[in-house]
Amino acid sequence: GSKWSYIGPDGENTWPKKYPFCGGVFQSPIDFHKDILQYDSNLSPLEFIGYNVSSTDLFTLTNNGHSVKMHLSPTMHIRNLPFEYTASQLHLHWGNRNKSEGSEHTVSGKHFAAEMHIVHYNSEKYPDITAAMDKANGLAVLAILLEIGPFNPSYEKIFRHFRNVKYKDQMVHVPGFNVQELLPDRPDEYYRYEGSLTTPPCYPSVLWTVFRHPVKISQEQLLALETAMYCTESDDPEPLEMVNNFRNVQEFRERLVFISFRE
Ligand SMILES: NS(=O)(=O)c1c(F)c(F)c(S(=O)(=O)CCO)c(N[C@H]2CCCc3ccccc32)c1F
Numbered sequence: 001g002s003k004w005s006y007i008g009p010d011g012e013n014t015w016p017k018k019y020p021f022c023g024g025v026f027q028s029p030i031d032f033h034k035d036i037l038q039y040d041s042n043l044s045p046l047e048f049i050g051y052n053v054s055s056t057d058l059f060t061l062t063n064n065g066h067s068v069k070m071h072l073s074p075t076m077h078i079r080n081l082p083f084e085y086t087a088s089q090l091h092l093h094w095g096n097r098n099k100s101e102g103s104e105h106t107v108s109g110k111h112f113a114a115e116m117h118i119v120h121y122n123s124e125k126y127p128d129i130t131a132a133m134d135k136a137n138g139l140a141v142l143a144i145l146l147e148i149g150p151f152n153p154s155y156e157k158i159f160r161h162f163r164n165v166k167y168k169d170q171m172v173h174v175p176g177f178n179v180q181e182l183l184p185d186r187p188d189e190y191y192r193y194e195g196s197l198t199t200p201p202c203y204p205s206v207l208w209t210v211f212r213h214p215v216k217i218s219q220e221q222l223l224a225l226e227t228a229m230y231c232t233e234s235d236d237p238e239p240l241e242m243v244n245n246f247r248n249v250q251e252f253r254e255r256l257v258f259i260s261f262r263e
């Protein structure tokens with residue numbers, strides 16, 4: 001199994017030993033700051049096809065020991081990227097109850113409270129994500145920055161199930177809903193760059209789209225995310241809280257991040 005973690009002897013500084021790409025090029029996440037941003041008028045709004053999933057369809061929510069991930073319906077895909085990308089799963093990254101600064105990407109050096117990723121694979125060129133995940137242009141990940149605000153009923157459609165996936169390998173079914181509700185206002189405004197998976201094996205295969213505007217969830221919803229899950233199995237005598245499951249920002253030299261909006 002994947003023997004890596006975010007803390008301790010298998011923490012991120014040791015990842016390159018077992019996963020060489022983690023010490024390679026084009027690594028994510030990164031910090032978005034003024035002098036690496038460049039407006040690009042060709043960055044058009046993405047089209048989200050099949051995101052409105054019927055409640056008779058079921059998503060599977062799983063605690064995989066690293067994050068909580070929700071397997072998505074293969075009828076969901078994005079258009080307006082260089083290729084068509086089909087949805088695979090979504091998952092989250094967060095901090096802890098004393099420090100709600102667990103986003104992966106940062107803006108002018110600032111963390112947001114948490115970050116949600118919707119992982120897609122290039123279904124035009126590859127049959128499935130396993131074939132796509134180590135190829136150039138293989139994956140496209142949408143990133144939504146989360147911050148504290150009013151209660152968010154759309155996010156609650158996922159969050160209300162956290163108590164049933166407290167421990168590693170637990171799963172629960174979530175009735176389908178319109179996943180587009182999870183996206184921020186103005187999804188036409190985003191950061192775009194070529195990067196990598198932020199977990200081992202860190203393949204440099206990801207076309208990143210990080211939406212400019214954060215989504216608000218309540219303090220209570222954030223606390224539930226920060227305190228509900230464990231990395232360990234239900235019968236483990238030494239339970240490990242699933243907290244701070246974000247990678248630190250990586251060196252980003254001699255490259256630009258393209259933005260679809262003017263400052
Ligand atoms: N931040 S990130 O880079 O988007 C990111 C994660 F952070 C993350 F934890 C995961 S994981 O939950 O699968 C646990 C470790 O792979 C993924 N999985 C992707 C890529 C790896 C293999 C795979 C296979 C099927 C579906 C999705 C994925 C991931 F892409």
Ligand SMILES: [Zn+2]
Nearest residue numbers: 091093117198
């Ligand atoms: Zn992620």
